[in-house]
Amino acid sequence: MSDRIPDGLRELLAHAAGxxxxxxxxxxxxxxxxxxxxxxxxxxxSYPLLWRGGTADRAIVKRDGQVVTELALNVARKYELTGAIGTTVIEVQPGRARVLSDPGPRQYCVQQGWLTRANAVAICAPNHVTLQLSGRSGQNGAYDTLNY
Amino acid sequence: MGRMTPSTIELPVTADDYRIARYAAAAIALTVAEAALPSPLPGIKPGLANIIVLVVLARYGWRDAAWVSLLRVVAGSLVIGQFLAPGFFLALSGALCSLGVLALAQHLPPRFFGPVSASVLAAFAHIGGQLLLARVWLVPHDGVFYLLPLFATAALVFGAINGLVAARLLEAPVAAPVAVNPGS
Known part of the structure; x- marks a missing residue:
């Protein structure tokens, strides 16, 4: 029987047996x-680097694929936007954003809750509205500030 | 007996083939055993079969190690029922990357670097290859890289342990008399 065990495995077993x-x-x-x-x-x-890079600082609101507004994620506020079938309300709090209400029949984007990570997205398809978070790694990620 | 039918094709089986098959069988056995272990995250596995690859690399060189590694991926996935499933391509990508790194790592000065270094480097290459393929093919989104610290930690820990086991095996004399002449 032991002849049928491959060499490498036999060695392993022998050593495992002490x-x-x-x-x-x-x-x-x-x-x-x-x-x-x-x-x-x-x-x-790599732990803090990746987690820091993943935090979001802007919420980008689009209607029909066009950017309607960009909301900074440092002040709490609400934003109302009229889409294809009604009004979508987006709520921003420091570091996070969500779709507070939407006229869509299935409410997927509302039930998604708070978005906190860069590139996270909530899509309210019936109303043609999307809410996407963006982090520093996105546009102009190489610059802290720009002056003209 | 001689050749009864002229259409018979004889494939000469060399001692190399027997040796590679034997080690590949050991690696496949470990792959199958490992598939039964629960994993906290898809992709985090001890990679015990890589111990065999490291031993073969040190004893017989990179060509044999590559054969054992790739046979392990193909035959192991056939046994588990993952052949040509996404997991198979991830494993293949990881194996190819780690073989590439091992091809370089085997030129490290042996006075200072043992199997543990080779194992850790190969483990990082393995996870790197899998993540790259996953990013390009399965999850076209940078979200997969959020998990990088976890994968890297697993690669470091399991790579070190596998390397220690391989070093331990290589220290011991060859266990069983080999029936075929490895020199041919």
Whole structure:
């Protein structure tokens, strides 16, 4: 029976069964330690970078694919917009936005609730209205401010 | 016996073929066993079969490792029933990327770098290849990259563990007398 087990697997099984306990530390060379350290730092650094890049700072409201307005996400306000079948109300609070009410029959975009991430989108198709969040990684992402 | 019918095609089976098949079988067995494990996120897996690829790379070189890795992806997906499903292409993309990185990593000075380095680099390449294909093909949206920290963490942890296991296996003498001559 044991002849039928492939070599590699047999080795694994033998070691799993405890055939010898080497010091795990001796299996790592200096370069391995260095690489693990660098990789660990890079992985740790990727956490805040990605989460910060994902936050939104603007809400873009479109009707029939045309931008109607851009709302900054730092002041709470409401915005009303008349679309194909009625009035859509968009509510903005610091850092987030939602479709408060919409005349659409199925209310998908209302039930989506608060949008918080860049590129998140709520589509009120019957009224031809979309609400999309945009982050700094979007347009002019390379600039903090522009002066003329 | 001789050749009874002239139309018989004989494919000579070399010792290399037997050896590669044996290691590929081990890698496929690990793939199938791993498919039974629950995963917190699709795409996060220990990748135990890569231990075999690392051992083959160190013992027999990159060509054999590539054979074992790709046979593992194709045959493993056939066994699991994922052949030509999205998961198969993700696995293939990851395997190709990690083989590419291993082709470079095997030239690292062996005095300072062991299987653990190769394993961690290959694990990052694996996840990178999968994410790139997922971004281009399955999820045409940058949202997949929000998960990058989680995938990278898993790659680092599992890559290090797999590398340690591979290093441990390579330290031990070859377990069983091999029936065929590996030199031919």
């Amino acid at each position: 055939a010898g306990h080497a010091q795990w530390r001796t299996l790592l060379k200096s370069g391995d330690w260095l690489l693990l350290l660098v990789a660990g730092v890079l992985v740790a650094a």
